[in-house]
Amino acid sequence: MTIAGYSIGDLASVLAMQGFAGLILFSVFTLMALGLAIIFGQMGVVNMAHGEFMAAGAYTTYLCCHLVQKFAPFLFGIYFFFAMALAFVVCGALGYATEVYMVRRLYKRPLDTLLATWGLSLVMQQCFRSLFGAREVGVSLPGWLMGSFNLTDTIQVPINGLFVMTLTMAITGAVFLLLFRSRWGCQMRAVTQNRPMSGAAGINTDRIDRYTFAFACGIAGIAGSAFTMIGSTSPTSGQLYIVDTFLVVVFGGAQSLLGTVASAFSISQVQSSLEFFLSGSMAKVITLLVVIGILMLRPQGLFVLKVRR
Amino acid sequence: MMESSQNIPFMTRKELISFAVLAALLFLVLPSALDVFRLSLVGKYLTYAFAAVGLVLCWGYGGILSLGQGVFFGLGGYCMAMFLKLESSDPISTKIQSTPGIPDFMDWNQITSLPFFWQPFHSFGFTLFAIVAVPTIFAFIIGVAMFKRRMGGVYFAIITQAVAAILTILIIGQQGYTGGVNGITDLRTLKGWDIRSNEAKVVLYYVNGGLLMVALFVSQYVRTSKLGRILVAMRDREDRVRFSGYDVDAFKIFVFCLAAAISAVGGAMFTLQVGFMSPSFVGIVPSIDMVIFCVVGGRLSLLGAVYGTLLVNWAKTSFSEAFPSLWLFGLGGLFIAVVLVFPDGLAGLYNSHAEPALQRGLVGLRATAKSLMRRLKTA
Numbered sequence: 001m002t003i004a005g006y007s008i009g010d011l012a013s014v015l016a017m018q019g020f021a022g023l024i025l026f027s028v029f030t031l032m033a034l035g036l037a038i039i040f041g042q043m044g045v046v047n048m049a050h051g052e053f054m055a056a057g058a059y060t061t062y063l064c065c066h067l068v069q070k071f072a073p074f075l076f077g078i079y080f081f082f083a084m085a086l087a088f089v090v091c092g093a094l095g096y097a098t099e100v101y102m103v104r105r106l107y108k109r110p111l112d113t114l115l116a117t118w119g120l121s122l123v124m125q126q127c128f129r130s131l132f133g134a135r136e137v138g139v140s141l142p143g144w145l146m147g148s149f150n151l152t153d154t155i156q157v158p159i160n161g162l163f164v165m166t167l168t169m170a171i172t173g174a175v176f177l178l179l180f181r182s183r184w185g186c187q188m189r190a191v192t193q194n195r196p197m198s199g200a201a202g203i204n205t206d207r208i209d210r211y212t213f214a215f216a217c218g219i220a221g222i223a224g225s226a227f228t229m230i231g232s233t234s235p236t237s238g239q240l241y242i243v244d245t246f247l248v249v250v251f252g253g254a255q256s257l258l259g260t261v262a263s264a265f266s267i268s269q270v271q272s273s274l275e276f277f278l279s280g281s282m283a284k285v286i287t288l289l290v291v292i293g294i295l296m297l298r299p300q301g302l303f304v305l306k307v308r309r
Numbered sequence: 310m311m312e313s314s315q316n317i318p319f320m321t322r323k324e325l326i327s328f329a330v331l332a333a334l335l336f337l338v339l340p341s342a343l344d345v346f347r348l349s350l351v352g353k354y355l356t357y358a359f360a361a362v363g364l365v366l367c368w369g370y371g372g373i374l375s376l377g378q379g380v381f382f383g384l385g386g387y388c389m390a391m392f393l394k395l396e397s398s399d400p401i402s403t404k405i406q407s408t409p410g411i412p413d414f415m416d417w418n419q420i421t422s423l424p425f426f427w428q429p430f431h432s433f434g435f436t437l438f439a440i441v442a443v444p445t446i447f448a449f450i451i452g453v454a455m456f457k458r459r460m461g462g463v464y465f466a467i468i469t470q471a472v473a474a475i476l477t478i479l480i481i482g483q484q485g486y487t488g489g490v491n492g493i494t495d496l497r498t499l500k501g502w503d504i505r506s507n508e509a510k511v512v513l514y515y516v517n518g519g520l521l522m523v524a525l526f527v528s529q530y531v532r533t534s535k536l537g538r539i540l541v542a543m544r545d546r547e548d549r550v551r552f553s554g555y556d557v558d559a560f561k562i563f564v565f566c567l568a569a570a571i572s573a574v575g576g577a578m579f580t581l582q583v584g585f586m587s588p589s590f591v592g593i594v595p596s597i598d599m600v601i602f603c604v605v606g607g608r609l610s611l612l613g614a615v616y617g618t619l620l621v622n623w624a625k626t627s628f629s630e631a632f633p634s635l636w637l638f639g640l641g642g643l644f645i646a647v648v649l650v651f652p653d654g655l656a657g658l659y660n661s662h663a664e665p666a667l668q669r670g671l672v673g674l675r676a677t678a679k680s681l682m683r684r685l686k687t688a
Contacts, residue, residue, distance in 0.1 A: 040463075044463075046463050046466070046467075102645065102649065105649060106648070106649075110462065110463050111374045111462070111463065111466065112648045112652070114374075114463070114466060115597075115600065115601070115604065115644055115647075115648050116644060116645050116648040116649060118597055118644055119640070119641040119642065119643065119644025119645040119648070120641060120644075120645060121641070122637045122638075122640055122641030122644065123637065123638055123641035123642065123645075124641075125637060126634065126637035126638050126641070129634070129637075130634060239593075243467075243470055243471055243474045243593065246467045246470075246471075247467070247471055250464060250467055250468075279482060281478045281479070281481065281482030282482055284478055285475050285478050285479050285482070288471055288474065288475050289475060291471075292468060292471060292472070295460075295468065296454045296455070296458050296460075297458075299458045299459065299460045299464070
């Protein structure tokens with residue numbers, strides 16, 4: 001039995017492979033969108049430079065890879081974990097500085113944060129270009145991350161993809177724990193839900209803002225670090241993802257982190273399965289149109305969390 | 310009646326003088342000071358000013374930040390480009406193609422007949438209509454869909470940005486119908502009139518300047534009418550205006566469509582003056598650039614938008630000629646500075662610094678003139 005020239009078995013394995021490709025896309029979207037959901041959804045800042053924070057994480061990983069290869073080759077097998085931690089620290093520090101010098105003055109004007117952070121993103125892009133060149137760079141993976149599992153004859157699962165997915169789950173879990181189980185997370189949620197009240201309860205809201213912003217940028221750094229494993233980095237790679245990421249966050253319901261994960265999942269799955277039937281560009285167009293269409297029916301996004309403004 | 314005393318005049322004397330100064334600059338100073346190449350460069354900058362003027366109305370007064378003005382600019386430009394392309398691909402000059410009489414890029418993409426949506430662009434009248442109508446209808450659809458659902462502010466900005474992204478991907482992806490990433494190039498004549506000659510460039514510059522003045526007058530009219538005051542009220546306290554019985558959505562849709570129509574005219578003039586249209590004038594980056602032109606000029610100042618556009622583009626051209634790598638630093642820094650340090654842009658700086666100085670100078674001048682007169686009389 002065949003459908004459009006494919007047998008059922010072929011079609012099933014194609015769907016499985018596309019589904020898996022969608023899962024990798026989902027990982028990248030989730031990591032990107034988690035940070036943005038905190039900054040945009042919780043703090044109300046439109047951070048157009050979020051993609052560049054991701055790229056900064058990717059470049060940090062790239063640097064680590066080269067340094068380790070040159071000076072400490074015996075560590076090469078596990079350099080990735082250092083790189084990721086370093087990316088978190090570097091991007092967190094950059095984010096902290098951004099909050100202190102720029103974003104802090106603009107909390108009352110969300111549209112202006114959009115313009116100012118867009119300016120920041122241009123500056124960061126040019127920094128990348130001056131430091132690392134305009135061409136794409138990639139990292140070399142240690143041996144144990146290369147290759148793929150053969151589940152059946154026709155279904156192959158790349159190991160680096162699996163690793164990125166595991167990592168995404170671990171990080172998402174950690175973020176949820178931090179936000180919903182730790183004291184700091186509790187304070188952060190209190191500040192977003194009712195700022196004057198949490199100030200009155202003795203929470204230093206300015207300090208919480210600074211650390212929240214830095215933390216979210218740090219997650220973007222980790223996202224960039226993970227991203228290097230499945231693609232190459234160029235100065236403009238951040239800009240490629242920023243629109244999708246914002247749509248993921250808005251689609252999920254800006255205040256709900258669970259919604260962000262759910263919407264990252266649905267958008268990435270739709271896009272990657274459409275990519276099989278249509279050209280890549282049309283798949284993207286249709287995905288974005290569907291997202292916008294659903295948003296018009298349901299402007300508050302998939303999941304709604306009651307927040308008092 | 311209270312109302313009549315609150316009416317804003319169409320133009321105060323001060324504004325009239327500012328309009329006259331701009332007109333003198335555009336029509337007298339620049340044409341006499343610049344050669345044809347530089348003049349048509351200024352003409353190109355001025356086409357962006359249309360979009361910036363639209364943004365002043367839509368964002369400065371209406372409070373609706375659209376990150377998709379490039380979409381409307383591009384749609385207007387593409388409508389014009391389609392007409393010009395059809396004119397330049399007549400069967401005789403395209404006889405080496407496998408299908409003569411269709412644009413060259415279609416032939417390269419194995420398309421054998423003119424697609425249906427290209428057909429009406431044989432007519433110049435329809436093209437002129439389409440340049441304004443297509444973007445306006447598109448804006449109307451977006452506006453109705455968004456504002457009726459009460460989506461505004463940041464969400465609106467993000468969605469319009471996504472629309473800009475979608476349109477760019479679509480144009481690049483559908484190469485056979487749109488010319489792809491290269492755009493529609495090699496445009497030569499408008500109704501048999503060579504638009505690439507020096508003389509045509511000067512004429513087009515004046516037409517462009519004239520249209521810009523018309524756009525400015527229309528915007529000034531809207532701004533000072535009752536509609537303009539409702540827009541401001543809506544921007545500052547949307548709920549109160551809604552509860553007072555106004556149909557807020559309709560006002561938003563109107564101003565968004567008006568801004569779209571104004572930028573579309575700019576896009577069409579861009580195609581005529583530059584001789585091509587490509588997706589790089591449609592997407593996210595040009596759309597945000599248009600916002601920065603508007604902010605640099607001062608988001609509440611129509612004339613400021615024109616000066617802001619000229620200034621930023623002039624800086625871009627001269628910077629990127631001299632130090633190409635520094636330009637993005639400059640532009641990024643400008644974004645940050647204009648938001649953090651002088652949010653009212655050039656117009657704000659003018660009002661707070663230049664105007665008092667000018668006033669002092671005028672007062673001084675008048676005093677000296679008076680004392681001179683007195684001395685003359687006594688002599």
